[in-house]
Structure formats: C-alpha cells, structure tokens
Amino acid sequence: MPPARTTTVSPSASSSRSGARFAAVDLGASSGRVMTGTVGPSSVDLREVHRFPNRPVRLGGTLHWDVLALYRGVLDGLREAGPVASVGVDSWGVDYGLLDADGVLLGNPVHYRDDRTEGMADRLAESLPPQELYATTGLQYLPFNTVYQLTAARDSAQLAAAQQLLLVPDLMSYWLTGVRGTELTNASTTQLIDPRTRDWSRTVAEAAGVRLSLFPPLRLPGDPAGELLPEVLDETGLEGHVPVTAVGSHDTASAVAAVPAVTKGFAYIATGTWSLAGLELTRPVLTEASRQANFTNELGVDGTVRYLRNIMGLWLLQECMRSWESEGRPQELAALLREAGSCAPLRSVVDAGDPAFLPPGRMPQRIDDACRRSGQPVPDGPAEATRCVLDSLALAHRLALEDAQRLADTEIEVVHVVGGGVHNELLCQLTADACGLPVVAGPAEAAALGNVAVQARAHGVIGDDAGLVRRLLYDTLPLRRYEPSADHGSPQAWSRAAAAVRAGS
Numbered sequence: 001m002p003p004a005r006t007t008t009v010s011p012s013a014s015s016s017r018s019g020a021r022f023a024a025v026d027l028g029a030s031s032g033r034v035m036t037g038t039v040g041p042s043s044v045d046l047r048e049v050h051r052f053p054n055r056p057v058r059l060g061g062t063l064h065w066d067v068l069a070l071y072r073g074v075l076d077g078l079r080e081a082g083p084v085a086s087v088g089v090d091s092w093g094v095d096y097g098l099l100d101a102d103g104v105l106l107g108n109p110v111h112y113r114d115d116r117t118e119g120m121a122d123r124l125a126e127s128l129p130p131q132e133l134y135a136t137t138g139l140q141y142l143p144f145n146t147v148y149q150l151t152a153a154r155d156s157a158q159l160a161a162a163q164q165l166l167l168v169p170d171l172m173s174y175w176l177t178g179v180r181g182t183e184l185t186n187a188s189t190t191q192l193i194d195p196r197t198r199d200w201s202r203t204v205a206e207a208a209g210v211r212l213s214l215f216p217p218l219r220l221p222g223d224p225a226g227e228l229l230p231e232v233l234d235e236t237g238l239e240g241h242v243p244v245t246a247v248g249s250h251d252t253a254s255a256v257a258a259v260p261a262v263t264k265g266f267a268y269i270a271t272g273t274w275s276l277a278g279l280e281l282t283r284p285v286l287t288e289a290s291r292q293a294n295f296t297n298e299l300g301v302d303g304t305v306r307y308l309r310n311i312m313g314l315w316l317l318q319e320c321m322r323s324w325e326s327e328g329r330p331q332e333l334a335a336l337l338r339e340a341g342s343c344a345p346l347r348s349v350v351d352a353g354d355p356a357f358l359p360p361g362r363m364p365q366r367i368d369d370a371c372r373r374s375g376q377p378v379p380d381g382p383a384e385a386t387r388c389v390l391d392s393l394a395l396a397h398r399l400a401l402e403d404a405q406r407l408a409d410t411e412i413e414v415v416h417v418v419g420g421g422v423h424n425e426l427l428c429q430l431t432a433d434a435c436g437l438p439v440v441a442g443p444a445e446a447a448a449l450g451n452v453a454v455q456a457r458a459h460g461v462i463g464d465d466a467g468l469v470r471r472l473l474y475d476t477l478p479l480r481r482y483e484p485s486a487d488h489g490s491p492q493a494w495s496r497a498a499a500a501v502r503a504g505s
C-alpha cells in the first residue's frame, strides 16, 4: 500500500491575510481554461485569462487526448495569469498517462470514449463479481472506469514498461513541478478506491491485476503539490516560489465544492459535457439497490461523498451541432434554443442515461432511431431534436434525483445547477419543471471556483470551512432562481414521461 501523506502550506509573496490571487487550471472534455481567482474574506473575483480547445486525436484506431497541446495551453494561461499565490489543477476523471522509469510519458492518454473497454467489465467479473466490486468501491458501472481501461491494457507493452501512472491533473501537476502524487477525489474515479477507508482497495487491484505501486502517494485537496520548476517559471514569466496546491482535481469534485448551497436539503447537477446529478453525503451508500440504480460514491472535498449518477449531458447537443455542421447546416446555438423553446413539450424523449449515446458521431440519427424504436414521433429538424435532447436531460435529472433521494433516504428541497449548463436557461427551467423543485442556477465556472476556493482555504485567506465558502459564493455570485411551472408540460405530463423512460430503461 502507498506511503502515508504529509500536509503543510505557507502563505507566499502574492498573498496576504486580506486577499490573494490564485490560478485555476480547469481542463474539460471540450475545452481547457486558466482562470484567476482573487479571493478576499468577503469577495471572490474570477476571471478567465486563457481558453483553449481540447481536440482529441484518433491514431491507429485509438482515440487519444492531445496532452501536449493541453499542457501548452496551461503554460500560455499561466503566462497570461501573472503573479499568483498558488496554482491548482483539475480535469475530467478516469483518464491517465503512464511514465517509464525515467519519468517520461510513454504515450498520449487514451480518451474514455475509446471503445477499447468494451467487454472489460465482463472480464473483470470473472475474478470479482459486480456485486462485490460495488460493495467495495461503490462506483457506478461506466465502461471507461480506469479499472476497465487497465484491464483492457493488461497485456500491453506500454503497461509492462510503465513505472508510474498519473491521472490527467496529476500529470499536468507533475510537468509543472516535477512532483508526483495521486489526488484522492480523482483517484476515486478509478474504481480502485474503497470509499469507506478513502484508500486503495487491495482486493479490487489484485482481482484486476493492477499494480498499486503504479500510483504515487495519495494526497488530499489542500495538500502541497510542489512548486513551479525553473523551466516553467521561464516559460511563464512567473518568478520566485510559486506553489502548486492539490485541489479537488476531479473537476466534478471542485464543482460540487463551489455549489452555493446555504440550506440543508440541497441536490446539485454539475452540467457540461456530462450532467452529474446527486447529493453530498457524509458516508457512502453501498447497497445492492444503489448498485442496481447505478449510483456512484465518488469522493469529495472535506471527507465528503459525491453520491451521483452520470447522465450523457450536453454532449448530446454538442454532438448534434457537430453533425449538422459536418452536413453543411451549421446551427447558431442561441437561435436554436429560442426555436426549441417554442416546440411542443415532451413530444419525444430518449433515455439520456443510455450508454448507447457514449460514442461520438451521427447523434441526430441515433436520437431519431431511439425515438422510432420507442414508437415516438421522430424530431423534425434541429429545433425539435434540440427540444427532445433538453426534455430528455431534464427528465434524466429528475429520475436521478428521485433515485438519490430514495436510496440515500433524504429529502431534496432545492436543486443547484452549476457548470456550463447554467447558460442554457431553457434546460434550467425544464429541469425545475421536470423535478417540481426550485432550481438555483450558478456559478457556470463552478469547477474553477471550487479549485480557487480550496487553494484560498489552504493558504489561510478564507476560513477553512466548506459552509463559509458556500455562504460567500451565495452572497457574492449572480445566481438565478427558476420556479417549477407548467409552461413546458403539466406535472402529470412530466410524471408520465418519467414513467415511460423508467419502463424503457
């Protein structure tokens, strides 16, 4: 089992108890951002200083992330950021890079949407039944969980040559500092962590044939993660000792840390390429019913558990837009959403939790096929297809929160929508209508804000208390409240549609 971790953080040049500026590197599936957050005891000012595309590359039949291009974006962003008290890195989950004995990357990380993991869950089930796997790790079944990726790569020359494995944000952090570590919230997306001990599961690792020695020591959000190397200071024009601080390096963990909830009964939906809908709990739910409902127990900041379910998210719309563009009929998003808003409500819906929608390509046709298979009218054109996507997402949000409430035996009073989907007013209103609950939308840049907040707490700029951070965000951010209405379908219509999706799934 990897050695225990240590924790000390000292204030640096560009921070004082009255305020400080932090850089948040936030890498998403479709784009990367470097933001600066200036935090004072009663203020947070977040600014985007650099945004860059994240364009996967298919090579030799395998879909890869272009991590050097992402790292280039990080360096350019840090140069734009200027002097900061600290840097924190977060990104999407599950994916990793392998280092050889010299600490050199053995190859571009594989994209979680690559189909190499097909059948790997069945292969692992031969040595560890899914019930036992869930009872130990509490992770929802997703074909791309890291344990399945490592099962797929089991006999590869690359894995044989690998001396260490770094999850994507830890890889970026390593290139910035030369220091290796495994941040816990993102480690929890590997399906190799036991959420009860918040440590590696030797049982699962042995069953999957995974060398736990591949993983550098675990570290927690707020822990020191080294300081920028001299060559990085040269590249970025930064000076002196610039620490890198571990944050909730799984972007969803940072997003949840920035949910501006000031009441107990809150649920959240982190929206963007994915919708992550769920609750923040103090301990995992590892029941068979939870496994059957495919809920996950990813680990959060401050010893919490992120009890949620993955939903295909705005990936469905992103892929439709990409298809229409490639067919020579590009759509302007704002106009498309206006038109979709006046389409007939709940005319056709698909199961936005269906893994069949995971791979890229031909999304409008695949949605049409799903409607045809379920005997529903096929959307006629981009506006109706968009309405179908948004109605389906709102329904999937409802189903996930209904299940979370039941399985965690808790009462939801308000739904906080954070992330890129905050800009999609129609989706926020439809979610309120589908759930029959008020939606509080904002912040859009939740992952970057949660990243900055953890750094500010670690550097003593704001109180080391999650509740204080949430209150500060609630009091200072422009939030929008959506009350449930019948404008987009009666409560009965939403219940019928929910029952139909449940029956179909």
Ligand SMILES: C[C@H](O)[C@H](O)[C@@H](O)C(=O)CO
Pocket (backbone or CB within 6 Å): 028, 029, 091, 092, 093, 094, 112, 251, 252, 274, 276, 310
């Ligand atoms: C693989 C997905 O990226 C992951 O499940 C999700 O939680 C995420 O990281 C969203 O950015």
